[in-house]
Amino acid sequence: MKKLFLLIVFFGITSTGFCQLKSRTFEEVDSLQQIEKRKIIVFIHTNWCQFCQRMKTTTFKNQETIEKLNTNFYFIDFNTEEKRDITFNNQIFKYKPLGNNVGVHELALQLGTISNQIIYPVLCVLNEKNEIILQYSNYLSPKDFNLLLEKLKE
Helix, strand or coil: CHHHHHHHHHHHHHHHHCCCEEEEEHHHHHHHHHHHEEEEEEEEEECCCHHHHHHCCCHHCCCCHHHHHHHHEEEEEEEECCCEEEEEECCCEEEEECCCCCCEEEEHHHHHHHHCCCCCCCCEEEEECCEEEEEEECCCCCHHHHHHHHHHHH
């Protein structure tokens, strides 16, 4: 009986307490939009950006944020230094080297450029037709990000 109780507690904790954020690719989202239309949240970041890494370890680990993103949106975690070609919205986007081991992806530039520059991290929100409806370039705490998600659900 004690083993059964521990097993139930373990599965209860793992199914609710360790909910994972579902990150999609651009290609997956193209297909998923055919099944269910949702807004797309694109988190554009780099490995060297401190605020980007902070959002990954705080905002995107928050259980409320994870539940809202998984339930209501398609989420794409996009490293701007991604080197593979990406097909999205019937276009092919490529990585553009800028020097020795430095570069930026064309799609990151298209989605993340605000006032002729890209400052990380960038949140880009696309509507169901893949049109940009919001761009935000700054760190967002879990609380502020959840408020934004509530407004975007409407």
